[in-house]
Amino acid sequence: MAVAALPGEAGPDVDRTSLKTKLRRAERVNRARSFSLVAPLLLFVLAVFALPIGLMLVRAVENTEVRETMPRTIAALDGWDGQATPGEDVFAAFADELVQTQKDRTTALVGKRINYEVPGARSRFLKAGRLVDAGGGGPWREKFLAADPEWGSVEFWAIMKRAGATFTPYYLLTSLDLRQDAQGAVGRNFADQSIFVDIFFRTIWISLLVTLATLVLGYPVAHLLAILPPRHANVLMILVLLPFTTSILVRTTAWIVLLQSNGVLNDILLALNLTTERVQLIFNRFGTVLAMTHIQLPFTILPIYSVMKSIPPSHLRAARSLGAGPLTAFVSVYMPQTLPGVGAGCLLTFILSLGYYITPALVGGPQDQMVSYFVALYTNREMNWGQASALGAILLLITLALYALFNRLVGIDKVKLG
Amino acid sequence: MQMKSLKMTLSALALSATCGAAVAADSLTITSWGGAYQTSQDEAYYKPYTAKTGTKIVQEEYNGEAARIRAMVESGNTTWDAVDVDAATAQQGCDEGFLTPIDYSKFGGEAAFVKGSTFECGIPTIIYSTIYAYDADKIKDGPTTIAGLFDTKKWPGKRSLQKTPFGNLEFALMADGVPADKVYETLKTKEGVDRAFKKLDTIKKDIVWWEAGAQPPQLLASGEVVMATAWNGRIFNANKVDKKNFKIVWDGQLMDYDLWSIPKGVKDLDAVYKFIEFASSPEAQAAQTKYISYGPALLAATPLVSPDILKDLPTAPANAKTALANDPVFWGDNKEELLKRFNTWIAQ
Numbered sequence: 001m002a003v004a005a006l007p008g009e010a011g012p013d014v015d016r017t018s019l020k021t022k023l024r025r026a027e028r029v030n031r032a033r034s035f036s037l038v039a040p041l042l043l044f045v046l047a048v049f050a051l052p053i054g055l056m057l058v059r060a061v062e063n064t065e066v067r068e069t070m071p072r073t074i075a076a077l078d079g080w081d082g083q084a085t086p087g088e089d090v091f092a093a094f095a096d097e098l099v100q101t102q103k104d105r106t107t108a109l110v111g112k113r114i115n116y117e118v119p120g121a122r123s124r125f126l127k128a129g130r131l132v133d134a135g136g137g138g139p140w141r142e143k144f145l146a147a148d149p150e151w152g153s154v155e156f157w158a159i160m161k162r163a164g165a166t167f168t169p170y171y172l173l174t175s176l177d178l179r180q181d182a183q184g185a186v187g188r189n190f191a192d193q194s195i196f197v198d199i200f201f202r203t204i205w206i207s208l209l210v211t212l213a214t215l216v217l218g219y220p221v222a223h224l225l226a227i228l229p230p231r232h233a234n235v236l237m238i239l240v241l242l243p244f245t246t247s248i249l250v251r252t253t254a255w256i257v258l259l260q261s262n263g264v265l266n267d268i269l270l271a272l273n274l275t276t277e278r279v280q281l282i283f284n285r286f287g288t289v290l291a292m293t294h295i296q297l298p299f300t301i302l303p304i305y306s307v308m309k310s311i312p313p314s315h316l317r318a319a320r321s322l323g324a325g326p327l328t329a330f331v332s333v334y335m336p337q338t339l340p341g342v343g344a345g346c347l348l349t350f351i352l353s354l355g356y357y358i359t360p361a362l363v364g365g366p367q368d369q370m371v372s373y374f375v376a377l378y379t380n381r382e383m384n385w386g387q388a389s390a391l392g393a394i395l396l397l398i399t400l401a402l403y404a405l406f407n408r409l410v411g412i413d414k415v416k417l418g
Numbered sequence: 419m420q421m422k423s424l425k426m427t428l429s430a431l432a433l434s435a436t437c438g439a440a441v442a443a444d445s446l447t448i449t450s451w452g453g454a455y456q457t458s459q460d461e462a463y464y465k466p467y468t469a470k471t472g473t474k475i476v477q478e479e480y481n482g483e484a485a486r487i488r489a490m491v492e493s494g495n496t497t498w499d500a501v502d503v504d505a506a507t508a509q510q511g512c513d514e515g516f517l518t519p520i521d522y523s524k525f526g527g528e529a530a531f532v533k534g535s536t537f538e539c540g541i542p543t544i545i546y547s548t549i550y551a552y553d554a555d556k557i558k559d560g561p562t563t564i565a566g567l568f569d570t571k572k573w574p575g576k577r578s579l580q581k582t583p584f585g586n587l588e589f590a591l592m593a594d595g596v597p598a599d600k601v602y603e604t605l606k607t608k609e610g611v612d613r614a615f616k617k618l619d620t621i622k623k624d625i626v627w628w629e630a631g632a633q634p635p636q637l638l639a640s641g642e643v644v645m646a647t648a649w650n651g652r653i654f655n656a657n658k659v660d661k662k663n664f665k666i667v668w669d670g671q672l673m674d675y676d677l678w679s680i681p682k683g684v685k686d687l688d689a690v691y692k693f694i695e696f697a698s699s700p701e702a703q704a705a706q707t708k709y710i711s712y713g714p715a716l717l718a719a720t721p722l723v724s725p726d727i728l729k730d731l732p733t734a735p736a737n738a739k740t741a742l743a744n745d746p747v748f749w750g751d752n753k754e755e756l757l758k759r760f761n762t763w764i765a766q
Contacts, residue, residue, distance in 0.1 A: 366764040
């Protein structure tokens with residue numbers, strides 16, 4: 001534009017510049033037009049995928065409970081040296097703010113937050129609230145200490161001070177079975193609260209078992225699908241896809257009917273004299289892996305199938321004509337070519353399995369529950385959304401890490417969905 | 419991912435359903451515990467109320483998750499007008515400010531109800547009890563005391579217990595020899611809690627956990643378990659409607675209240691009160707006992723209950739000899755710790 005405005009320029013030059021500009025403008029319009037076609041999906045993905053995940057990540061470290069309801073207590077604690085029970089200034093601010101939290105009915109919520117780190121704090125806060133409600137005025141330090149000597153605990157006030165920070169590592173640490181002591185040093189969590197590392201390993205282990213089972217069961221089916229004449233292959237394909245038309249709840253409940261102690265499978269086993277007493281097939285690891293394998297099978301089969309479909313049959317024939325036996329030809333010529341599909345199918349099943357919730361909840365025992373169950377538990381039952389978010393965040397990290405590892409070992413560009 | 423999208427679709431559908439209901443004039447959304455209990459409420463309260471006033475009742479179900487009420491109130495869109503809650507939730511809802519304090523003057527004061535059943539944020543509706551039961555067709559020489567629930571030598575097989583510390587800790591202590599009136603005293607000490615978990619450990623591998631009240635009768639009927647803890651009305655109902663021969667062991671039963679509560683931020687508080695007043699009338703309360711064996715919390719309703727139902731209520735003298743009354747203050751104070759410990763224990 002600036003060039004075009006210069007006086008005394010030669011005519012053709014001006015024309016060329018304006019042509020370039022015009023071209024660029026036309027391209028920009030085109031780009032804008034194509035972007036406007038993608039925009040709805042982009043906005044949709046941002047709104048229902050990126051934004052919630054972002055909020056979840058924030059919630060995993062967010063620490064608003066104490067900071068928002070008791071700012072003056074936290075400010076008073078700033079001047080505290082952490083050596084002995086705080087002075088009257090802290091207690092006075094605390095009592096003052098308790099009056100307000102009693103009015104807003106938020107005492108229990110602050111207490112609950114402290115309770116995560118100091119067992120018993122919630123009920124102590126509620127009792128303190130009643131004490132303040134009774135009125136009478138200060139000095140509060142003596143009054144609190146007389147009501148419950150635990151108010152004199154240096155450890156409690158140190159944790160209170162820490163709970164006033166903008167962000168907290170508490171939830172993430174707990175998700176890794178770690179805890180911070182009053183001095184801030186990180187160590188292992190108490191044995192009766194350490195479960196999460198086990199649960200993450202359990203989640204990965206169950207997902208691996210399911211992936212392996214779908215691969216072993218699905219690979220021959222995919223091969224059959226690829227080599228059968230279309231007439232038969234179509235019927236088989238419908239059978240593979242049929243489960244997709246049934247609700248996941250129905251499929252899972254059907255397994256309960258089949259597998260329960262007085263269920264069909266046990267009746268058959270007994271009738272055939274294969275067992276003398278009824279076998280526990282459900283509410284354990286076996287039932288969980290079985291039902292999940294059933295649900296995940298199509299996800300493993302389809303990518304393998306579509307890759308197999310693209311392998312020319314002439315390759316196998318060539319191998320045979322060069323002297324390879326049927327097994328050698330299959331293993332050394334055919335199988336390597338199916339690996340991109342195997343990689344895609346297994347990765348898909350593995351990552352989907354990591355997030356399973358309903359199936360283990362219905363057909364698994366307490367020792368078969370995966371991370372998602374605990375996310376639901378903390379969201380719905382315990383109302384501890386920080387913990388739920390931290391578990392979700394760590395599961396997301398693990399998934400991304402495993403994906404990166406897969407990419408490193410196999411190479412994601414080698415994976416084909418068809 | 420598939421689960422998540424399934425759940426999202428379901429909740430979206432539920433949301434649109436409830437939104438649609440909220441827009442329609444003259445309707446109330448009432449949430450309860452599903453199954454036979456909700457059916458009894460439908461017969462005794464909802465249908466007669468709709469017939470009388472024309473107000474439509476939209477029914478919702480939950481399994482007592484207080485978090486769902488709190489999440490709804492915090493999001494500023496209260497779609498449940500009244501919720502049937504247990505005592506611990508009524509207490510918690512008041513403490514944490516997601517339930518509305520009740521104006522008892524509309525109900526003839528707190529003295530109109532069974533002593534100790536009234537809460538600041540809840541009007542008692544029924545007295546129910548958590549008991550354990552077995553199928554008398556399958557076990558001839560059945561247990562008669564709470565210790566039988568833990569006796570896997572004499573009565574081998576799976577047991578079904580509710581997936582919550584509430585009730586199970588009390589049962590464990592009573593089965594371990596703690597008298598009913600010392601149970602909460604014992605649970606207040608760390609040693610007492612350890613003792614309860616130790617007792618539960620002895621049957622841990624034999625437990626099938628239930629979460630919805632309709633599950634224990636099903637698990638008993640299918641033979642999946644030999645005995646199950648349950649809410650007494652669900653067992654009564656299975657016997658009455660499905661002609662089962664389940665036997666309730668009343669020894670060591672844990673009595674508790676269900677209460678009507680009103681989440682903060684309901685659109686029309688007066689309309690909700692009107693419904694609860696109707697449901698708290700002696701006639702409606704007595705009518706409910708025809709459908710489920712829960713005792714009315716309203717004193718004036720007791721004389722109207724038919725005598726042949728009285729013997730099945732948790733409060734019948736023969737049933738209540740060794741009953742333990744739930745201590746909502748204990749649970750209000752200790753729920754957090756015990757829930758945390760229980761959930762860790764169960765997953766280990």
